[in-house]
Amino acid sequence: MLNDLSVFLLAAGMMQAALLSVFLLLPSNIIQVSNRLLVIVLLTLAAGFGELFLYGSGVSFLHPNYAYIGTLISLLQPPAIYLYTRSLMYRHFRIRPAHAVHLIPFATGLIVFFTLYVPLSDSAKITLLQQQDLPGMPVSLPLALAYHGVFLGWLGYSLRRLRSFNSDIQHLYSDIARQQMLWLRFLLSSYSGLWIVSIICCLFFYLFRLTDKTSWVLPVVSIAGFSFINTLLVCALRQPAAFMGLTQADEILLENIQPVKAPQLRGAEQVDKVAEFMHRNQPFLDSTLSLSQLAHQLKLSPHDLSAIINNGFQQNFFTFISEYRIEHAKKLLAMPEDKRTILDIMYSSGFNSKSVFNTAFKKQTGLTPSEYRRQYL
CATH class of the missing domain: 1.10.10.60 (Homeodomain-like)
Incomplete structure (x- = not known):
């Protein structure tokens, strides 16, 4: 169950994400592609926080049909982060039909959810939740590894494109401090580090079935998530004034x-x-x-x-x-x-x-x- 600190941090994180999303959806802000993508990132973060909150408070056991909705929605987050990164790098970036390929993880998640989880009885779903070693993670180790793979794959690709971008701008500008977006590289690297730690913990807990040793997970995840979302908010809101991305001529x-x-x-x-x-x-x-x-x-x-x-x-x-x-x-x-x-x-x-x-x-x-x-x- 959640302690008071976890309750506060998860609730605060959800509230911040929701309020900033509303702000970014205002007509004067939503015109920017990067802001639209940031809204998706924020809402998927809020969905993840919400799932942890429901699980830790026991509500998921009362309504097991909705237990993994946050996990499902969060599969939209890695592609959104990648496209958000691209939108900051290139001024005329637009969402195109070809970008639909990034929906494959989410579509796969929907198929798994509706074919393997939804048909189960409520009692079977509750039993499944009780067997869950780590909050917010699928019970099956292969599914948990695939879930982590989606995040690490897209985050790694985002970092790779960002490194290439930082190399490219040295051919165009003499003042690269603003264009380098070091804040984004730090943020993506830190977030990737969290997922690497998470996958190590998953392997450890799944292999050794240490279900009685996971009480620290929710508080740690709450602190990490709250820190990440606040860093993202501060950096993302400052970014537009610093650099608007490369032009088409560039x-x-x-x-x-x-x-x-x-x-x-x-x-x-x-x-x-x-x-x-x-x-x-x-x-x-x-x-x-x-x-x-x-x-x-x-x-x-x-x-x-x-x-x-x-x-x-x-x-x-x-x-x-x-x-x-x-x-x-x-x-x-x-x-x-x-x-x-x-x-x-x-x-x-x-x-x-x-x-x-x-x-x-x-x-x-x-x-x-x-x-x-x-x-x-």
């Missing part, structure tokens, strides 16, 4: 981003042309500089400039610009008469993120900005 450019021969002039001449422009005009001091903007200044196409940087400089756009910014910062840090703080110098050199600046500086010089400056004092 996507088209990325499709042809692989190194190719530099156009028109010989490769060395093109490299010299770009290097001379960088030293003379210092466009890297613009913290928002993108590949398209620099290409416009050089009177080149973004595709051609990308090929020159990749072939001639053997770098992606982000690293290419960062090196010029670091060299500029090094000159300022080496001037004893310059009394500006390191943070001011960072901004003056074109960086917007302290962590990105420190990482790039350390990688290029082997020293932190403070250590480098002390050499010239």
